[in-house]
Amino acid sequence: MSKQENGRYPTEGNIITGDSLENERGGFTRRDMMRTLLAGSLMTMGSAGLLSASGSAMALPPKRGGKMRIATQTSSTADTLDPAKTAHSTDYTRVHMFYNGLTKLDGKLGPQMVLAEEMLTTDATLWTVKLRKGVLFHDGKPFAPADVVYSLMRHKDPATASKVKVLADQIESVKTTGPNEVQIKLTSANADLPVILATAQFLIVRDGTTNFTTPNGTGAFKCKEFTPGVRTIAVRNENYWKSGLPYLDEVELFGIPDEAARVNALLSGDVHWINDVNARSTGRIKSTTGYTVMETKSGLYTDLVIRQDAAPGNSQDFTLGMKYLMDREQIKTAAFRGFAVTANDQPIDPTNRFYFAGLPQRPYDPDKAKFHLQKAGVLGSSIPLVASVAATGSVDIGVLMQQSAQKIGLKLDLKRVPADGYWANQWMKVPLGFGNINPRPSADILFTQFFKSDAQWNESGWKNAQFDQLVVAARGETDFSKRKQMYADLQTLVHEKGGIGIPVFITNLEGISSRVKGIDAIPLGAFMNYTCAEYVWMDA
Amino acid sequence: MNGMVLRLILRRLALAALTLLLVSAGVFFITNLLPGDAAQAALGQAATPETVAALRLQYGLDLPAPLRYARWLGDLLSGNPGISLVNNVPVAQMIGGRLPASLMLAAVTAAVSVPLALLLGIASAMYRGSTFDRVVNVSAVSLVSVPEFLIATIAVMIFAVKLRWLSALSHSADAATLGAFIKSYAMPVMTLCCVIVAQMTRMTRAAVIDQLRSSYAEMALLKGVRRTRIVLRHALPNAIGPIANAVALSLSYLLGGVIIVESIFNYPGIATLMIDAVTTRDMPLVQACSMIFCAGYLLLVLTADVLAIVSNPRLKTR
Numbered sequence: 001m002s003k004q005e006n007g008r009y010p011t012e013g014n015i016i017t018g019d020s021l022e023n024e025r026g027g028f029t030r031r032d033m034m035r036t037l038l039a040g041s042l043m044t045m046g047s048a049g050l051l052s053a054s055g056s057a058m059a060l061p062p063k064r065g066g067k068m069r070i071a072t073q074t075s076s077t078a079d080t081l082d083p084a085k086t087a088h089s090t091d092y093t094r095v096h097m098f099y100n101g102l103t104k105l106d107g108k109l110g111p112q113m114v115l116a117e118e119m120l121t122t123d124a125t126l127w128t129v130k131l132r133k134g135v136l137f138h139d140g141k142p143f144a145p146a147d148v149v150y151s152l153m154r155h156k157d158p159a160t161a162s163k164v165k166v167l168a169d170q171i172e173s174v175k176t177t178g179p180n181e182v183q184i185k186l187t188s189a190n191a192d193l194p195v196i197l198a199t200a201q202f203l204i205v206r207d208g209t210t211n212f213t214t215p216n217g218t219g220a221f222k223c224k225e226f227t228p229g230v231r232t233i234a235v236r237n238e239n240y241w242k243s244g245l246p247y248l249d250e251v252e253l254f255g256i257p258d259e260a261a262r263v264n265a266l267l268s269g270d271v272h273w274i275n276d277v278n279a280r281s282t283g284r285i286k287s288t289t290g291y292t293v294m295e296t297k298s299g300l301y302t303d304l305v306i307r308q309d310a311a312p313g314n315s316q317d318f319t320l321g322m323k324y325l326m327d328r329e330q331i332k333t334a335a336f337r338g339f340a341v342t343a344n345d346q347p348i349d350p351t352n353r354f355y356f357a358g359l360p361q362r363p364y365d366p367d368k369a370k371f372h373l374q375k376a377g378v379l380g381s382s383i384p385l386v387a388s389v390a391a392t393g394s395v396d397i398g399v400l401m402q403q404s405a406q407k408i409g410l411k412l413d414l415k416r417v418p419a420d421g422y423w424a425n426q427w428m429k430v431p432l433g434f435g436n437i438n439p440r441p442s443a444d445i446l447f448t449q450f451f452k453s454d455a456q457w458n459e460s461g462w463k464n465a466q467f468d469q470l471v472v473a474a475r476g477e478t479d480f481s482k483r484k485q486m487y488a489d490l491q492t493l494v495h496e497k498g499g500i501g502i503p504v505f506i507t508n509l510e511g512i513s514s515r516v517k518g519i520d521a522i523p524l525g526a527f528m529n530y531t532c533a534e535y536v537w538m539d540a
Numbered sequence: 541m542n543g544m545v546l547r548l549i550l551r552r553l554a555l556a557a558l559t560l561l562l563v564s565a566g567v568f569f570i571t572n573l574l575p576g577d578a579a580q581a582a583l584g585q586a587a588t589p590e591t592v593a594a595l596r597l598q599y600g601l602d603l604p605a606p607l608r609y610a611r612w613l614g615d616l617l618s619g620n621p622g623i624s625l626v627n628n629v630p631v632a633q634m635i636g637g638r639l640p641a642s643l644m645l646a647a648v649t650a651a652v653s654v655p656l657a658l659l660l661g662i663a664s665a666m667y668r669g670s671t672f673d674r675v676v677n678v679s680a681v682s683l684v685s686v687p688e689f690l691i692a693t694i695a696v697m698i699f700a701v702k703l704r705w706l707s708a709l710s711h712s713a714d715a716a717t718l719g720a721f722i723k724s725y726a727m728p729v730m731t732l733c734c735v736i737v738a739q740m741t742r743m744t745r746a747a748v749i750d751q752l753r754s755s756y757a758e759m760a761l762l763k764g765v766r767r768t769r770i771v772l773r774h775a776l777p778n779a780i781g782p783i784a785n786a787v788a789l790s791l792s793y794l795l796g797g798v799i800i801v802e803s804i805f806n807y808p809g810i811a812t813l814m815i816d817a818v819t820t821r822d823m824p825l826v827q828a829c830s831m832i833f834c835a836g837y838l839l840l841v842l843t844a845d846v847l848a849i850v851s852n853p854r855l856k857t858r
Contacts, residue, residue, distance in 0.1 A: 071806075076816035077634060077825065078626045158594035165591055227637060228627050229816050230808040254806065260693055261708070261804045268700035268708035420819060424580050456588060 062518055066538035067250040070527065071262050073276035075255020079228040082212040083203040084155055084162040089275055090255050092200040092530035094226075097234045097251060098138075099203035099217030102129065102148065103194045105441055105529060107522055108353055111194035115143065115204055115218065124189035124476050131180045135241045137206050138216050145176040150207040152184070164201040166449065166456055189476025191483070195442045200530060220246040220534040230254065234533065247518070247537035266511045267291060272538070273516055275526035277509040279337035285511045296508040297341055298523040299349035299439035299446070302393050304401075304501035309461040310431045312378050313499060321372035322432075323501045325404050326397075327364040331503045335396035340504035346494040347437065347446045348487065349505040351523040354443040356488035359495055370408040382411040386433035390422035394434035397503060428459050435459050435500070439524045443487050447471045451494055460499025467493050515539045548849050556838040560831065564616070567830040568609045577601055577821050599625045612827065621831075622824035626817075631828045635810065639832065642802075642809035646794035648725055649732045654787055657737045661744025661783075666771050668749060677745075680738035692731045692804040699727060710805040728805045732798060736790040743786030750782070751775035781848030788844035795836045 072090040080086060083095045102116040113119070117130040135143035154160050155168030162168060172185045186193065196202070206216050215223050218241065221234035231254035236246055256262040256274070263281045265271045267288050277285065282293045306313040306322055313319060323345055332340045341350060345362055348355050373379050387398035395416055402412040417426055427435055440446045449455055452471055453463040467490065474486035494500075510526050512519065518536045522529035528536075579595035596602050615622055621631040660680075664673040683691075700708035710724045751757060752775050760770050799811040810829060817825035 076820060077624065077813065077822065078816070078820045080627060158590045159598065161591050161595050161598075165588065227808070228629070228634075229813065230637070256709070256803075256806050258803050261696070261806065264693070264696045264701055265708045265806070268696070268704060270700070270707055270709045421574075 062247050062537040063539060064247050064537070065249050066247075067252065068248050068273065068516065068533070068536070068538055069252045069254075069271040070533075071254060071256045071265055071271040071274045072526075073255065073259070073262065073274075074257055075229055077229040079226075079232075080212065081215045081223070081226060083151075083205060084160050084164070084201050086200050087163060089526055089530060090253065092525065093253055093527050093533070094232050094234075095200055095203055095215070095217075096219070096531045097221040097232075097253075097533045098215035098219040098223060099205065100135075100219055101198055101200075101203045103198045104531065105195065105198045105522060105524060107520060109195070109351070109441055109522070109524060110353070111198055113194075115148075116194075116197075119194050121191075121193075121478075124191040124193070124478055125186050127184040127186070127193055128177070129182050129184060131182065132241070133180055135218050136239055137218055138222050138237065139206070141206060143204070143218055144207070145178070145180065145182045146207040147204055148182045149174045149176060150209075151204045152202065155201070162201060164199060167196055167199070167445070188472065190444070191476060191478045192442045192444050196445065198441060221251060224250075242534075246534045248533065251533045253533075263511060266513065269513075272513040273527065273532070274511045275508070277511045279339045279509065281511070282337075282339070282509060290514050292512055292514055294508075294510045294512050294519065294521065295339065296510070296521040296523055296526075297349070297351050297505065298508050298525075299347065299352060300392075300437070300506045300508065301343060301347065301349075301502045301504065302391050302397065302434055302436045302506065303347075303459070304397070304503070305428065305433050305435045305459045306499045306501070307428075307431045307461050308463070308499040312376060312383060313431055313460065315376040316497075317372040318376035318378060319499055321369045321376060321378075322401075323362060324365045324369035324372065325401055325408075325410075326501055326503045327400060327404055328503045329364070330400055331393075331397055334400060335393040336504060336506055339507040339509060341507065343502040343505050344495055345498065345500065345502050346491040347450065347502060348443050348491050349439075349523075352443060354484055354487040356491040358488065359491055362495070364404075366404060366408050369404075373408065373410055379409045380411075382413050383432060384413045384415055384430070386415050386417055386426055386430045388417045388419050388422045388426065388434070390419035391427075391434040391436035392506065394436070397434070428457070428461075441524060443490075444471070444475045447490055447494075448475070451498065462497070462499040464493065464497060545849055549846055552842055552845055556842055559838060560834060563834045564613060564827070564831060565609070567827050567834075568612065569605070571823050571826050572605055574818070574821060577823075580821070601625075612824070616828075616831070621828035624822055624825050626820045626822040626825075631824050634813065634825060635828060635832065638808055638810045638813045641807065642795065642798070642811065645725070645728060645732070645798065645807065645809060646791065649729050649736070649794055650791055652729055653733045653737045653740065653790075656733070657740030657787075657790075658744055658783070660737070661741040662748055662771060662776070664741070665745045665748035665752065666767060668752075673745075676741065680741050683734045684738040684742075686734070687800075688731050688735050689800045689804060691734050692727070692801055695727050695731060696804070708805070710807040728801050728807055731801050731804075732794065736793060740786050740790045744779075744783050747779040747782035747786065748775055751779045754778075777851060780851040781844075784844040784847040784851075785841075788840040792837045792840045796833045 070093060072093065074088050075090045078087070079094070080091055081095065081098070083099055086092055086095055100115045102114060103111045104114050106112050115132050115135065117132050120128045129148070131143070131145060131148065137143060152168065152171060152174045155162040155165055156171070158165065170187050170190060172187045175183045177183045184193065190196070204218065209216065220237055220240045220242070222237050223232070224235045225231065225233040231252060234251045234253070236249050240246065256265055259276065259278050259281065262274045263277065263285065266274045267285065277293060285291050285293050304322060304326070306319045308314060308319070328342045332338060332342060342361070343349070344359055346359070350357070370379070385398055385401070387394040389395060398414045402414050405412045426433055437450065440449070448471060450457050450459060451462065451467065452458065453465070453468050470486055470490055474483055474490065477483040477486060508526055515538050516536050517539050519532070520528055520535065577596070579592045579599060579601060600608070612622060621635070623629070624631050624634055660676055664676040667673050696708045699706040706723055706726050710728050748771065752771070757770055757775055760774050796811055796814070798809060799815060801807065802809045802812045810832065814826060814829035817829060
């Protein structure tokens with residue numbers, strides 16, 4: 001459908017470019033692209049028939065005007081307008097209305113240019129970024145290279161408390177090299193830079209901004225009201241640089257933490273789009289006329305974390321035994337009501353362009369589990385397993401594993417702990433527990449942040465020198481097929497030797513009013529990876 | 541008002557001030573026992589020792605606790621509850637946005653529930669043992685035993701999702717017209733009334749019956765005074781103390797106990813603000829909210845006490 005096929009970058013050779021498809025393709029508009037994407041398998045439709053509904057609406061031109069209300073699953077006084085501090089879906093959705101990034105991700109998680117016109121490199125270490133001309137900030141100041149330098153470099157200052165400091169640390173320097181050009185120098189080669197820069201925290205703010213009480217970005221909306229923990233109201237930016245966009249006049253965004261209340265708000269017509277729908281509520285939403293459930297498969301997973309640096313996880317047999325003890329099919333149906341995809345103890349999901357389909361699936365095998373656990377000498381003893389609602393579905397997974405373990409003579413002592421403080425006090429600290437990892441934009445980020453020996457969130461404390469070398473090599477590789485092979489090897493390594501068990505990838509469930517049109521799922525986050533406000537429109 | 545009454549009231553006030561001081565110390569040191577701090581909570585999974593240390597320095601969390609307490613108390617006494625650690629906004633401003641909303645909800649609920657409860661309570665005391673009394677009693681007990689999230693959820697399903705008469709959310713900020721006001725307040729107020737009317741009714745009934753059982757009421761009855769007059773003229777003035785206490789206790793629930801109602805209707809009140817503050821370990825905000833809850837509670841109890849003192853005929857005639 002596009003030049004992004006197989007994740008190959010738009011232009012051959014070692015130049016990475018890619019003005020959005022619309023400019024280079026003449027008649028091929030964004031609408032067409034969406035239709036193509038919709039026809040793809042990213043979304044499976046609810047019984048109400050989102051496909052047919054939006055399919056027929058696609059023929060109509062998008063309507064301008066209207067107000068859309070979005071309700072997310074979380075919102076608190078910690079809500080922020082500072083992209084660097086954004087931490088959850090409400091924050092991401094909010095900042096994407098007011099700011100633009102250098103790049104964004106498409107439906108296959110490939111990078112598309114936004115404020116950057118092209119990104120050129122020969123060695124994946126030194127990058128020349130050509131910037132778009134004629135873009136204005138909300139306060140009228142023209143977008144300039146200094147803004148990019150400031151926006152990227154501020155993450156490196158610990159006082160900024162940036163959520164992506166670890167990613168930003170690989171940026172050695174950012175320099176203005178022309179009236180519309182900056183040069184980014186990395187500490188080591190990383191072919192994924194355009195993907196990384198699409199992360200919400202890297203959105204571009206005006207040079208020198210330290211006060212974020214009102215957003216001053218280049219985004220499609222201006223801020224009318226922002227009350228942390230209450231709501232955000234955004235109104236159309238009449239001077240937006242993308243002609244025709246956005247379609248909506250106004251967007252109201254707020255959090256409804258209670259899931260039942262969120263679904264009720266959708267079904268009573270108070271909001272048009274909600275995320276984090278529980279599998280239990282899908283039937284109710286689908287059976288209500290005018291509403292449907294959007295399922296987006298993604299890399300979200302809840303994993304069993306077996307610490308490799310403490311007993312009993314320091315025995316390779318124990319780790320393997322626990323992996324065989326996971327009844328993935330049962331976890332899929334019982335814990336997630338079928339809204340999940342079977343996983344294979346490695347973190348790259350099938351929507352990712354680097355997914356290795358050839359890796360043999362590890363089955364549920366009590367006999368093999370018994371064999372390995374016996375060898376590890378734990379049969380007959382009682383082993384604590386920590387679960388919490390903080391890690392989605394982990395309590396259910398824990399109960400299922402407890403039952404499987406009982407059958408082979410292992411006593412898993414399931415400890416439910418409160419969600420508050422779970423990530424600080426339990427996660428990665430207990431010998432046997434659960435983690436919950438949000439989808440990441442690239443395979444490299446996943447491996448680097450969660451599996452490398454020196455990774456900050458090396459959940460299981462797994463150390464493997466061969467793996468570490470390969471991660472670094474793959475990161476700098478600009479040849480796609482070579483890179484894909486390297487990632488296949490990495491997936492095999494984690495599958496065989498890693499200290500975590502990933503039973504399933506959890507499907508993102510969102511509830512949507514059928515009045516909302518122009519939806520184009522991105523398998524990374526809800527609300528079209530939080531950018532929906534700019535692109536969707538409301539049908540009467 | 542004579543000197544005795546004034547002395548009693550002044551003593552109550554002094555006790556209230558002392559309670560507030562003790563609570564402030566309690567709140568400060570207990571909140572410090574919560575695992576993790578604002579720096580860790582703000583960074584979440586992204587916390588590295590380096591960024592946590594930088595944030596702690598920014599927030600002033602590197603200072604010892606007693607010093608922080610002294611500073612905080614000093615600021616509080618001069619009317620400055622500090623700056624939120626989480627988003628750098630003055631705590632007074634954050635509370636200023638939410639407290640009026642909570643007070644509004646409490647006021648509307650009180651305006652509906654107090655007269656209703658008094659009416660029901662007195663009437664059922666008057667007709668003790670009648671069918672009316674039994675119906676009121678049984679419904680009060682059943683209503684008070686249904687958790688408010690159930691009442692609220694069922695109300696939303698019926699009135700917002702099925703019938704579409706009311707909004708599932710309470711957009712208090714948009715309630716400009718009377719119609720919009722009723723639309724957004726109807727369900728939260730109804731839910732809260734279910735909980736507190738039942739309590740107040742039963743306590744009012746008990747207080748009035750208690751008085752009706754006394755010898756002077758019996759005497760009045762023997763003298764041939766009408767029942768209504770006995771209740772309104774003789775029993776009720778003597779029951780004002782206990783009734784005021786019942787009302788104060790029920791209303792105090794409207795300040796902090798409405799968290800479930802606030803979260804189901806997405807009503808931006810002070811209870812959700814405090815929960816947010818606890819989860820983000822935003823201590824200045826937690827402490828300020830606790831002090832407000834405590835002060836509100838003391839104020840209500842104090843009012844009830846004063847009413848009881850003032851309405852006490854034995855103190856009046858002396």
